[in-house]
Amino acid sequence: MLDKIRIILVNTTHPGNIGAAARAMKNMGLGRLYLVAPKKYPDEEAVWRAGHALDVLDNVVVTETVDEAIGDSGLVIGTSARERKIPWPLMTPREVALRAKEEPSKQDIAILFGREDRGLTNEELQKCHIHLNIPTADEYSSLNLAQAVQVVSYELRLAAFGEALPSEKETQNDKRDWDVPLASTEAMELFYAHLEQVLIDIDFHDPKTPRQTMTRLRRLFTRVRMDDMELAMLRGILKKIDKTVGGK
């Protein structure tokens, strides 16, 4: 899907934004950049800001008009910051990305980004099937051009690779990619017994007046879901304490 996307920057003033947009695109796996009548391009600043996305700049297509850049694209999307007089189908970046993914046409999908200071003209926006609006704070709604390209490219990548939704099982305690097997319940019980004995030996814990010491420690170590190596390390610490206490 990503290779069907044309990112079209219209009348860009600052070459740095062109370079930064190229980098944002490549970071997200996009590669087809079109420039409609850029004010200053090629330019060193574009090269500098592109980082390792020089191949995107090498393959850039510069055109005189928006129509040339759109070419035979089957779906045309225009970014729009402001509310326009005439209501138009309006989508968020996420909706656009899902739409792009479902687009049946084999033709390209063109996404237009306007001028730094005033976006796309009404005439340009009327060439678009869909208007795209990036959610922003009311106080300052105008994103830098390359940042807007970044957000849209990011959503396109997530949609393309099905990462748009966090996996249900994904939690911060997820151990699917953990390097060591999780400790078994039996091993944990042996650990608790050992821990309790050590706590008695160092006069921290008295089984006759237990308060909630062991309950709280069990809750702590149950929550963390230790792996075998972590458990072995804690057992090793307990053994060292045993030895120290025994030697006193």
Added chain:
Amino acid sequence: MLDKIRIILVNTTHPGNIGAAARAMKNMGLGRLYLVAPKKYPDEEAVWRAGHALDVLDNVVVTETVDEAIGDSGLVIGTSARERKIPWPLMTPREVALRAKEEPSKQDIAILFGREDRGLTNEELQKCHIHLNIPTADEYSSLNLAQAVQVVSYELRLAAFGEALPSEKETQNDKRDWDVPLASTEAMELFYAHLEQVLIDIDFHDPKTPRQTMTRLRRLFTRVRMDDMELAMLRGILKKIDKTVGGK
């Protein structure tokens, strides 16, 4: 939720990135920017790239160390591009945003962004409860710093305003109904220092050949997110061991 977020840029080289990050933040409704030992700041380039986010720069907090910038934040998240030797709880920007939304603590949420050329150090990453990785193309995985701030801020905004996001499942680490406040990062650092000293005293750990002892222990206790009472209990155990060892 957005006013609890501290964006922390560590050792930033280019002032332009600081300005661009401030703009990205304000566009998304964030305002609290911390700079840890920036190479060149204040600087005209930062002002120019900030656009109309000068108030974010005016309120910037510059610190000498990462610990000062984190302060008493209750949840610390570190951006990480690379695979690390020791797996750590790893989330996407979207997962982090959902997590930040559900965070029960009234304390701040700190999000760290590393140096342009080499990100955060392992030591810095070990201070973090969660590592944050932005999905990228394999060919070019290093986002510009301000672009990374943009993507994360964008997801935070979407989560904060509940725009069509699936609600996160209850997890076993959910602390919304927890009975005791979570331990602060400062208190945890004191605990790690105490723990390391005790491990040296009982001959378990030698700082000259540390292997990965402290890294693994930090990972363990970072994962569990201890509350104040649990931390006090563990500190009490360490003190008892101190006493026993001292008395041998």
